[in-house]
Amino acid sequence: MDEGFLKRLGEVVHEIRGDQSQRQFARTMQVSQSTVQQWENGRNVPSLENLEKIARLKGMLVEDFIAFLYGRSHGPTRTDIMARIGVMQPQDFSQILHIIGDRIAPPAEEKPPGKPKAKSKKSSAKEVRMPLALELSRHTEMNSGG
Helix, strand or coil, rough: CCCCHHHHHHHHHHHHCCCCHHHHHHHHCCHHHHHHHHHHHHCCCCCCHHHHHHHHCHHHHHHHHHHHHHCCCCEEEEEEEEEHCCCCCCHHHHHHHHHHHHHHHHCCCCCCCCCCCCCCHHHHHHHHHHHHEEEEEHHHHHHHCC
16 A cells, blocks of 8 residues: 555545544544544554545535545546536526525525515525526536627
8 A cells, every 4th residue: 555645544534534533523423433543653554444534524525635645636636526517408507506505595484574684695605606606607618609
């Protein structure tokens, strides 16, 4: 096993563990405390299932996480993402926009009709939703010849 891989793995496990003890993190991961210790010290490699859990905690796809551990690119660049968006089917693109919008501003609970309330700081996140959608849809239209 590549020494850099084991070193990066140990650093990542330590980083995502944060303020938790090894024992607490082990419970989260459903492994023993000694297993977490071995990961951090570069003496053991997690199973694929545990690599997936660690990748999710790091906010990465497992494929990108493994590439990162091997010292390769750890994800697509902005150019790669824009190129992928340019060739997406409209329904896939629409679904992604909804996911992004929901992550920016989760859907608000239905409120009974009545006196409108003053705008809160939360509403500014919803205002970001449309320009993002417009920018991405313009990019898609330009690349699809539309």
